[in-house]
Amino acid sequence: MTLNLRIWRQKDSHAEGAIESYxxxxxxxxxxxxxxxxxxxxQLIGKGEEPVSFDHDCREGVCGSCGAMVNGQVHGPxxxxxxxxxxxxxxxxxxxxxxxxxxxxxxxxxxxxxVDRSSFDRIQQAGGxxxxxxxxxxxANSVPIPKDDAEAAFDYAECIGCGGCVAACPxxxxxLFTAAKVAHLKKLPQGQPERERRVxxxxxxxxxxxxxxxxxxxxxxxxxxxxxPIDAIATMNREYLRATFFSKEGV
Amino acid sequence: xxxxxxxxxxxxxGRKALMALTGLMLxxxxxxxxxxxxxxxxxxxxxxxxxxxxxxSSLPILPIAEVALALLFLGHIYLxxxxxxxxxxxxxxxxxxxxxxGEKSFASKTMFPTGVVILAFxxxxxxxxxxxKEAFEEAPYxxxxxxxxxxxxxxxxxxxxxxLGIHLSHAFGSALQSLGANHPKYTPxxxxxxxxxxxxxxxxxxxxxxxxxxxxSSS
Ligand code: HEM
Ligand code: FES
Numbered sequence: 001m002t003l004n005l006r007i008w009r010q011k012d013s014h015a016e017g018a019i020e021s022y023x024x025x026x027x028x029x030x031x032x033x034x035x036x037x038x039x040x041x042x043q044l045i046g047k048g049e050e051p052v053s054f055d056h057d058c059r060e061g062v063c064g065s066c067g068a069m070v071n072g073q074v075h076g077p078x079x080x081x082x083x084x085x086x087x088x089x090x091x092x093x094x095x096x097x098x099x100x101x102x103x104x105x106x107x108x109x110x111x112x113x114x115v116d117r118s119s120f121d122r123i124q125q126a127g128g129x130x131x132x133x134x135x136x137x138x139x140a141n142s143v144p145i146p147k148d149d150a151e152a153a154f155d156y157a158e159c160i161g162c163g164g165c166v167a168a169c170p171x172x173x174x175x176l177f178t179a180a181k182v183a184h185l186k187k188l189p190q191g192q193p194e195r196e197r198r199v200x201x202x203x204x205x206x207x208x209x210x211x212x213x214x215x216x217x218x219x220x221x222x223x224x225x226x227x228x229p230i231d232a233i234a235t236m237n238r239e240y241l242r243a244t245f246f247s248k249e250g251v
Numbered sequence: 252x253x254x255x256x257x258x259x260x261x262x263x264x265g266r267k268a269l270m271a272l273t274g275l276m277l278x279x280x281x282x283x284x285x286x287x288x289x290x291x292x293x294x295x296x297x298x299x300x301x302x303x304x305x306x307x308s309s310l311p312i313l314p315i316a317e318v319a320l321a322l323l324f325l326g327h328i329y330l331x332x333x334x335x336x337x338x339x340x341x342x343x344x345x346x347x348x349x350x351x352x353g354e355k356s357f358a359s360k361t362m363f364p365t366g367v368v369i370l371a372f373x374x375x376x377x378x379x380x381x382x383x384k385e386a387f388e389e390a391p392y393x394x395x396x397x398x399x400x401x402x403x404x405x406x407x408x409x410x411x412x413x414x415l416g417i418h419l420s421h422a423f424g425s426a427l428q429s430l431g432a433n434h435p436k437y438t439p440x441x442x443x444x445x446x447x448x449x450x451x452x453x454x455x456x457x458x459x460x461x462x463x464x465x466x467x468s469s470s
Binding site: 004038061069071072073074077079098100103105106170171172173175200203204206207208211212213214215216217218219221222223230231233234235236237238239240241244249250251 | 254255258259261262263264265266267317334337338340341342343344345346347348349350351352353354355356359360362421424425427428429430431432435438439
């Protein structure tokens, strides 16, 4: 099939970007979206032009590196699918695809479709961890965890940090990402010692990085390639109220 | 002020919790307000409504209640403006094409505009019945009848109430989530109750200008 691609091109973080149009013939329906971009880049390189930069690593939907808006939809039209797992059979000959990077004050564009997501790392560093004694690994199952709790914790832990929730949110909020960490560790005994400090400090950092505030559109969870459930955000809100009013943190 | 309180009110999560709290209290006020106003429909030429209006205006606690209500409104509006501004700042550059995965709704996307329409209506409403207090208290029913028999006033009221209905259809469920109230057993039912409440309040309030526009009990 032949596609009309309209892709955001931006030289570096200081340059003004713009949408550029490319006609790409010979796209196979078996290609992934990233493979389609690879073909485009081969053509661009052949013509002596600058290839389109995009993030990618595993190309099997587990690492969270890839991502772009396709016709205004995070990771394209499919549900629970990363851009690398989106396949061109989803589109038909002659389609126009508008491809843009995530847009957020906290995710500055570095080049073309590549954005700087280190703000996520700083939120993570603010409390998305547990303190454990180092040394030899503990016996498996030495800390019993009810199966339901383990499964719920895993639903939150599935977050791959791609940033799609921020991109999908009309407010540019990072609540689903942050809440996934808070809700995940709250479910587990290992997460208890830092429970109050974690939520206060992660929300503080999230605000400082310039993300917006949730007004409950629920677009994030619909766009999330891992389907992280929206109740994570309610849990984070509850944890935040609990830590503020019922703990000694911040006295 | 204590630092933990400052931290709470300036955080995104704390601000949203306060917005939800003020919003829910305003919904509580709306329910009471509508319940009282339904006496307009008694069909007794206004006796029931006049008695109700006089009972309210002779309540010794009324000045305090009015201040509290004004603070709820001002608080909610202040938080709404601040949150909306910060949310716009969080996405300085928008998308050239906007799409969806299907969750955001017309109501959720228009909370600020509907809020502004509600505020404009509220100012008109206060002008009609609160700032011209003497005229209202002398003949409550007659002044409602007079104000709402004017098609322009009645249209402004209907528009304001429709905006309120759209605002409320998102507001109740949103407030629960903002306060962290989410439970698989209750949330679906509570969200449904929120929608029913929004429809009931809208129909209840909008029936008043329609009734008087059509001539009220005098026709
Ligand atoms: C009787 C009048 C009003 C009622 C009952 C009401 C109620 C509510 C409720 C319950 C929420 C949900 C809060 C949350 O999820 O945290 C809300 C949100 C909001 N309100 Fe109002 N409100 C009213 C008037 C206004 C006015 C006058 C404005 C602005 C000028 C406004 C602007 C907003 C905005 C921007 C939101 C944020 C959307 C969201 O978080 O869901 N509201 N309102
Ligand atoms: S490249 Fe790893 S998730 Fe897409």
